Every structure is written in structure tokens, then in C-alpha cells.
Amino acid sequence: MIHLPQLVTDLGLILAAAAFTTLLFKKIKQPLVLGYIIAGLLVGPHFNFFPSVSDEASISTWAEIGVIFLLFSLGLEFSFKKLAKVGGAASVTGITEVSIMFSLGYTAGMLLGWSTMDSIFLGGMLAISSTTIIIRAVDELGIKHKKFVNLVFGVLIIEDLVAILLLVVLSTMAVSREFEGSEMLFSILKFGFFLILWFIGGIFLIPTFLKKTHKLMNDETMLIVSIALCLLMVMLAVQVGFSPALGAFIMGSILAETTMAERIEHITKSVKDLFAAVFFVSVGMLIDPSVLINYAIPIVILTMVSIFGKPISVLIGALLSGQTLRTSLQSGMSLAQIGEFSFIIATLGLTLNVTSSFLYPVAVAVSAITTFTTPYMIKASGPFAEYLERILPTKWITTLNKYSSSTQGISETSDWKILLKSYFTNFLIHSVILIAILYVVQHYLHPFIITNITNGIKGTGLTIIISFILMAPFLWAFALRRIEKRAYAHLWLNKKYSRGPLVALEVLRVSLAIVYLVFLLTIVLDTNLAIIIAILTILVVVFIFSKKLQVFYGRLENRFLLNLNDRENSMDKTRPNLVPWDAHLTELIVSPESELVGKSLIELAIRERHGVNIALIERGNLFIATPSGNERIYPNDQLTVIGTDDQIAALKAQLEVSDQYNETIQSSKKDLELQKIVLTSKSPVCNQTIRNSGVREKTQGLIVGIERLNERILNPDSTLTLLAGDIVWIVGNRKKIVELLKG
Template structure:
């Protein structure tokens, strides 16, 4: 490579990408399509002498685009948000993936392709574009709508699916065949690697973030985070996994942490640059004659992709109990393919499994399907109304019957005592089981390394047993967790089986304990024997194996209480890593609000945050009723409520308990205003124009207009002046619901507001209510 050629190539790539992307942004097309076109314009397939001197080096740099993109997706990963839409999203993704993989397998023979090429084709058609979908929904102002929440949930699962597909397809590319046993085995190893890395990372993350927080320098934060990202990616590659999986895990470890936004802002410029280089490199692989040769295939696949994704995702959401209207809008929003499709196509070409035509097909289908999905998303309301009015009456009746049947079954399952209580221990058993397998596999790799390298010839006789004995000690807390949770599930099962009062009369006390102990012993023998038979090839032999099991049994019996205590502490540390952000969010929000106000009002005055108490005289009054400025000369310049801040609230804004009022004025003026706002109510509100303040429970039926809408999208506070304090959903209680919480038919809302606003809300939404508490100007 000539001196300066890399700088020359990188300059040409970025200049062309920036120029073409500006045009695409002006005509409101996705920017990544502009990158593809710019790559095509400078590719050696278009010019006899390409301006790019070293295409191989540009391709190497482009792999950093995949790493940064996956790190960003991991950084945005929110397990709590995914959990809210997990059921519908899983069903929708499963239907969509199965149908499109089947489509790829059926089309491949017609094109003269091998079955492996058909798998690559189906895989790249199955993954939608997170970039395009989120950008379109944001531009249309629909990110707070229920269908956007569903679409984002599916996209998160598709990102996880895409990472899994990359690892599986890399194995398929090497072997040249598909083995379901091999796919199951590698999927299990992926799960073990993900759980171990995530668990260890979450335990270490608080210490890592504390160091970064003390450093404070944005340069060192960027350097440390990129080092972590690349380090985990290298570990994944060493274990024969994809670097994309490692980058995703590094991002997910740092997600939902106090420094997540700073990390995202620090790495965003690098991500944008290398993602642009990646898409430009993909564009360089496009051959014009392949696009022209395959135009019929590209057009046909584009139409099929849009139709199949819309129908399968729509049906999946509906079968999971979602509103048909919401399901349709969510389905059309993601009916396209995008960035992961290019990664899969490029991997197939790089490994020689697929030809050059697959990249051209991926680019062509991405362009056409994106344009189709964009048009469908913009006109989704009109299209749904036309489709729904022309739907056969019998199908509509069947849909209503299924929806009622689903609601009944869902409520019955939700009330099931055993399923409700057994869910948590079952998940803990699965999580801990994968952790234990990670420890065993790590010990296996270390002992194998010691046994096969001559450097350890003299120490091999004792190093291998010590490795396995150390692994046994590390396994003890996990084994105690599994045994305790198995015991809990057995107790729940026997309690459910012998729930009859007559049966309980005979089955209690010592008899019940003996029965539970017997069942636990049977499970340990059966499951333990099955596990040992499957994992025999990974376990040691001779003295190491004997010592491994003897140490587990002896230490478990002697130090059982201490082991349980260690496991409890580890679980507490792991959960604290999730709660860390929740603990710091409110103080950070308040500090950010004060800083923003000081930035907007740079005067030598006082800005004071006042918390309105429940018994304050200001509760239930409008800002104009307080007459605060005339009495004290202080002004209310912001209002904080339910985690959100409203700057410059209007005079008609009603003050509720626990509101944060931000006062502007001199020290004396804000002090007087604070005393006035915090003065206690001496007598009930008279009929002087001040609205009566009430809390009521409101039941949402299926005909309510806000059913299946998000809390923010329902605009209850803006339209009616009422605030939702909590939601009762079956046995579940949601206190202080977030703005993106979706309101469901059958929910009981605890709302607070003036009587007139609640009355209008009931009339407009056909909602039945019952007064919970009536206290004039109180909460």
C-alpha cells in the first residue's frame, strides 16, 4: 500500500458519502441508502480505474461500522421495555421469520441456488431496519403511539435474532450444510456466553462507571468505552462467535446506567463515521449488470417482503391479544429490510457461500421495500379503514370472538396462583443453570489449554485438578440457588395439587415436608443424571472429577448457610445494577431542569425548587388563582410532574400534590413565594371558582377511545386536566405509570383532578367510575 493511500481512500469515501446523503436527506429518503449509492458511484464495478486504491483496507475499516452499530443497539436495549411487549413481539417475530425462511428455501431452487444460499436469502429478508423504522416514526411524530411501542419491541427482538443468525450462518458458511443439532448446540453456547458476559458485566459495571464518573474527561470516557467494546468483541471472536455479538453485549452491559447518555453522545461521531464507511463498502460491491439482470427478482421479493411482513406481524400481534388497528400500524411501520440484511449478504459473499448477486438483491429489495413501507406508514390510517370496511362479516365476527376468548383466558391465567408465583423461580433456575454451564465450559477450556501446551508440562499434574476444584467452589452459590428455587416450585406444585380443604387436612406438616423432599430428590437424580450424560465430554476424568464432586458435596453440607448468604449478596449486587439508574434519574432530572432554567435566565437571581405538599392550600388551584406575582413578585417558570418538566406553564394550569414548582426571583421574593405555596389549608375550598379536587377510580371498557393508547398519547392532562396516578390491571398494580404505558381494556385507572374535568372525561370515553376519595383541594 502506497504512503497516504488509506487517507486518500477514506477522504474519498467520506466526501462522496456526505455529498450524496445530503441529497437523500433533502428528498426525505433514508440516509443509509445514500451511503449505498455513494459507494456504487466510486466502486470499481462502475469505473475501469476506481478512485479507491485499496478496497481491502476499506472493507476492513467497514467492519468497525458493524461493531459500533451493534454497540449502539445494545446501549439502547431496555429489558423493561421489552418485557412489556414480549408476548406479542415473540409471536410476531416467530411467524415472520418462519414464513420468510420458508420463502427463501422455496425460491432458491427456482434460481439455481443451493439450500444454504436459500437460508441466507430468507435470513436477510427476515430482519427489518431499526434505523429506517425509528426514523420514520420519529419524523411522523408517532413514537409515543401504541403501535410504535409494539414495532420497537419487535425490532429489539429482531436485533437479538439477527445477532444469533450471524453466528449460526457463520457456522453454516464453514460447514456448507445445516444441522439442526449443530444449530441447537451453538444456540445453547450463545445463550451461555450471553448470560455469563451480561452477569459478570453488570456486576462490574458500577465500579467501571464510578471510575469513569470520577475521571469526568470525555476523552477518557470515549477511550475506555471503545476499549471495552472492542475487548468484548475480541473475546467473542476468540470463542468462535461474531464480533457483532460481543459489541452488542458490551452495549447492553452499559445500557440503563447513569452514564448511558454520555457514552452514547461520546461514541456517536465514531458510530456515524464507521457506519457510513460500512454502507459505502457495501455499495462498492454492487454490480450494475446484476441489478439489471435480477430486476424481476428484486421487484417480486420487495412486494412479497412488504406483504408477508405486514400480514404475519399483524396476525402475530392480533393472536397475542392486541388491537387490530394498532397491530396493523405496527406491522406496516417495519415492512422493509435494512442494515442487517447487508451484513448477512456481505458475510455470505466474503465466505464464498453466496455469489455477488445476493448483495445486489439485498440492496435492490431494501430500496424498494423501504419506499413501499414509507408510503404505507404515512397512509396507514386510510388503508386500515378501507381494509376494515371491506373485511368479510364472518371474519370480523370470528375476530371479535377470538379477542373475547383471549381476554378470558388471559385473565384466568393471570389469576392462576401457581403460574403467577412459579414464574420467578423458573426464570432464576434457567438463568443460574446457564451461569453454571459457563463456569464449567471455562474450566474445560483452561484445563484443555494446560493439557495441550508444553509450557505446563511440569505443572500439569496438579494444575488441571486445581482448575476444576476452583470451578467447583464457584459453582456452589449457583447450585444452592437452583436447589432452593426447585424446592419453592415443588412446594407451590404440591400446594396447588392439594388445595382442597379435605386434602389439606391429611397433607400437612411433616407429611408434606417428606413429600416435598422426596420429589426434590427424584428431580435431582433424574435431571442430574441426564445433565451428566450430555456433558460428559466436557467434564474432567480421574482425580479431578472425583475432587470436583466431593468438594461440591462436602462444602455444600458444611457451609450451606454461608453459601446461601453469598448467593443472596450476588443477587442483590446484580439487581442494584438495574436500580442504579432509577435511583439517580430524579435528582439528575431536577439538576438538569435547574441548569436549563439558569441557562435561559442568566440573571443574578434565585431559582428555587418547591415541592407542593398534599395538604398545601395551593393544591387544586390554578396558577392564576394563586396571584403569586402580585403578592411576592416571584414567577413560576417551570413545573415538574411525573418525571416530566413543562417550561412556562400557562395560567390555567392546575397544581397537584407532589408537583415541583420552579420559582424565579430574588432571594427574598422566592422565599416569600415558597412560604405562600407551602402554607397549609385552613378550611375547605369555598365556591369561589376554585375547582374541587378529587381522586376517582375509572374502569376502561373496550369502547373507550383511549383503550390501547399510550398514557402520553391519550392527552388526558392536556384535554381534561386529570392525571393518572396508578393503574390496576388484574392482579398487577402500576404506581406512577410511565408516559409510554399502554392503557388496556379492563384497566382501572386511579385519576386525580377537578370534578368537572373527570366528568367530561367520563362522558367522552364511556368510562364507568367510582369515587375513591373526595377532598376539596386535596389529594
């Protein structure tokens, strides 16, 4: 008789249950994640009405594979460049929300009488919202053009990074069973070190490899290569002491920076969906219904903490970052749930045997309830915000609006701030590279040479030569490279206050480079001799090889920057989001069937009818900034417009567009931004009409609003005179707006 392996039998049960619930939950229009969890409950060991998955080891195996591919797909949507572009509002909001929710979760756990470790893991689970659930809810509700959605996606990016950091910290705490700050600090530093190293190495190597082999990459080959890269990074992460999920996330985020990111995401989607279903079904298998009954009260309490705590914590963070009351409240009510990262954190606790068995099903139950409530919370957020605006004192609303407006202006950056930031970045990146080279030399290169090639003085000399060749370009960049020449020159002219600190900075750089060389040489030489050789080596680099190293390093840097910016340069789909009042920038695409096609902007009178300004028309490779009234609208034009949610929604319906809104944080497009200028009596546009001021010509810009003596003038007439003290909102080229401001 043919024997079917139990692993295959269990997989068949898992997928059969997932298939059935997929159809059912599609029919009743509920999130598939909940269906998968219920399917897992039905085929799990605690439910006997259906055939059950009998091998618990196989459940863990499939769950681990599911986590890897789920995190890989989240990494493809994450991108570290998107993190860098996340505005201050999203960063402040996200960090505030995570901090408050972690504290609330920990406090709730302790008040319920749970152990310290259970409470810590509970805090981590409640701190992270569900990216999957929010994206689906926003898509189903058709609100992607809403202003607050930008902030929500920005907060989700911050939460994703915090979740990865939590996985590292919680793993360390679970293994050591200790809570010393030094242990956690070491784990965070180790995480940061490998994160930077993997990112630099990945961006330098992988996009180049994909570009060199793109002619050989059909869909089948690309799928195999992508999964291979994912699993190789998983193996590397485990080798250095991190979780497999972290490795998968990192590789996904590296591939997200390549020009093939969309293709990789498309061809791996089926694999991701398959194993994500397996993961969520395995989540349901681990739920014991009796635990849910016994812990019904804690489940209700924690659900309330999530439903009320998250909106309040996001509201606090968003208001602090300068968002309006409406935007802050809508964002908070959209994030009131927990999801996939919470499951992964709960799984980590179970896998390491540091959390109680009840915590996992409790977390899943809270997630299930909050998943059901999310669409209703989002729908209710607008009316509830309007209700609050009506009942709150007018003085409070006015104060919040003034604070929001004051946080969105242009802030000038001093030369010292620019220089110190660049020096710190230079120090951090090259220190990571140099430390990695030293580690490889000590643990691999030197032992290999003396064992397999030659030992004694020859082996020592060969190790030093190879090591120095590897380190030389980065030592030069670390110690001698000129950084931010313009800011440096400005500061150098100030003999009295700046030259001394600048000289001290240069001496510090060279001294640290000597320290790295000493560390290298002490691997094979006496310390005193190592110091002497290190100093002589630096002198040789300065006087003999400096220009050659500069050229070589320049090639390395250009290759890295080319790979880093290649995707952005080939297809920039991002849009700005700096807003006065409730107006914001978004992008609409003109449908060929729209009744507006072929008409000029004067004929359409979009500004007069809808209150919406068209800031940019993108037509293929043609960009028309602040188009004139004679410009016509053509099929598939991409219009970057400014207006309120309601105004944009009305125009969107008339254009009959297909919404191409990017589901991640939006940022600058072709330098087009909305900026605030406070006019002074010295401003060249002061006491001139808008038409005669030359703002359109000087900034490629459009004045969309003016604040004057607490009065707000939206879409001001071109005959209006600009006065000293006016707060003028301009959509246009940022650099030219700044030049106009300084003028």
C-alpha cells in the first residue's frame, strides 16, 4: 500500500480548510484573515468534528515557512527609502502611539495578574496595528484619496520597523530571561550594525546582479532567484543570532529598492498568498476554545484597550506633530486593531517557551474582534470628528489650527547642523564596514592564510596586505574625504568661532582611522609596533595614494547611489503631502471616457466649480507645472491637484479616474511641494499683486491660500495685493520657493 507522508496529509487539510473559508468569507465580504483563523480552529487538535492535523511538529514547520514568506512580502512593501521619506508627522505619531500602547499593554497585563514576560509580550502585541487589514479596509471603502490615509500609511511604516526591533529585543530578553539594560542595548546595537551592513551590501550587490542577468530572467527564473535570496538571508540571519523572520524582512526591503521590485512582488504574490494562508490557518490551530471561555473578561478588557487606546494614542501623537483634529482622529480610529505582527510576536513567545499558553489565543481573539470593528471605526471617524469640532470650545479648535499651521513652514538648517549630520553618517556607515572587515580578517582570512597558504612572517605579511587593500578605500573616506564642501567653506570663513572646532573634527577623524588600523594590526602584531605602522600607513595614504583611493571610492559610491536611486529615477510615483488647513495634494488619472477630455482649463473652470487647483499635469515624459488656463486635458493625464477630501472626491467622480494611489507614505515629486512663506517688508513680492509678483514664473508655483489677520483666503484672486505679515501658501518647486523666501 502506498504511504502518504503525514506532512503532505496535513498540508492538504490546511489548504482544503483555507479554500473553503476563502470562498465563504468572500461571499459574506469579511476579511480572509479571520476565515483562515477559523479554518485552523476547525482542523486543529481542539475540534473533533472534522479531520484534524495530527502532527504538531508539522504545524510549527508550516507556520515558520508562512512567517518567512509573509515577512518577505511585507519587506517588499516596506523599503528603507520609504522609511527615510516618512515625514516628521508620521514619525512622531508612530513613536508616540507605539510607546503609549506598549505601556498600556504592559500595565494591563500586570493588573490582570500575569507574569512580567507575559505583560511585556502583550505590550508588544498591542502596539502594532495590522497593515493587511487596514489596506484592505481602505481599498474596500474607497477612501484612498483621503488626506488622513497618508498619515496612516506613514505610521504603519514606522510600526513595521518597530515590530522588527521588538522581535530582536524580545528574543534577547526571552533567551537571557533577564531585563538588564546592557543586554538589551547590546542587542539593539547588534541589530543596528547588521541592519546597516546588510542594507549597504545588499544595495551594492543585488541590484547590479539583477541588472546584469535581467535578460535571462523569465518569470520562473525570477521566482526561483527571489526565493533563493530570501532563504539565503534567512540562513544568514539565523547564523548571527536573529530570527528567520528578520532575515526575510530585510531581503524583501532590499529587493524593494530595485527596479524589479514590482515584478518580484507580482510573481511571488501567489507563493506569499499560499504560505500566508498556511500561517494564519496554523494560528487558528493553536487556539484552544476553552481558553477563550476562561479568559473572556481579559479578552474584552484588552479589546477595549485596543479600540480606545490606539485612537487616543494616535490622536496625541498626531496633534503633537501638527496635524488637524480631524486628521488626527480619523488616523487613530483607522489604526484600532492588531494583526499579523502581533501573531508573530505571540508565536515567538510560544516557540521560546517564555509566555503562558493562554496569551496566544487571547491575542488572536482580540485581533479577530478588532478586525471586525475596523471598517466601522473608519466609517465613523469622519462624522465623529465633525461632532467633536461642534461641541469643543471654539478657542480650543482655533488654538489647534494655529499650532497645526505653524508646524508646516520652511525651517532653515544651519551649516553646523548640515555638517555634523553628514560627519555622523560618514562615521556610522564606514565604521560598520571597517568593523565587518576586521571581523572577517580575524575569524576567517588570517586563519585561512596561515592554515592553507603560508604561515610565519609571510602569512602575517600577506594578511596585512590583503586586509589593507580591503580597508583602504573606506579608511580614506572615513578620515580624509571632504564632506559637505559648501557648508564647510562657509564655516571655515569664520576664523574666530568655527576653525578650531573644524580642525578638532578632522583630527578626530584621523585618530579614529588610526584606531581601526591598530585593531587590524594587533590581530597579527604586537600592540606598540601596530601603532607605529598604523601612523605610517595613514601618512602613506595621505601623500601617495590619496587621489587613487578617491577615484576608486568614487566608483564604489556611484555604483551604490545608482543602485539605490535606480528605481526612483526610472519610475517616480510619489506625491507630496504638506497641507494648509484641510487641503492636500494627491494625484488623479484622467479616464479616456471622461467628459472633461479635450477641454481647456479655462473651459472646465475646475477651480471655480470644485475649489481644486491643478498644480501639475504629467503627460508621458512631459511635466507641466502650474499649467496655464489654455492647457487642455487629455486621456491618461496624471493631474496633481490640491483640495480638501470632499473637493477632490467630487472632481474624481467627474474625471472617472482609476485611483493609482500608492499604498505607502507619499513624498516629494519632481520637487513639487506645498510650502508656507511668511512675508516680510524686505520680500521682493511684498506690496505687489499676485499677478505682478512673478510667483508663478519664479517658483513654477501657484498661490493657493493666504492667511491675513486671522482671516483665511483660499484660492485668492490674482489682483489681491501681498502685504508684509501675510502667510502665503504656495505649490511649486521647493528650492525656488526657498530662494524667493530668502530674497
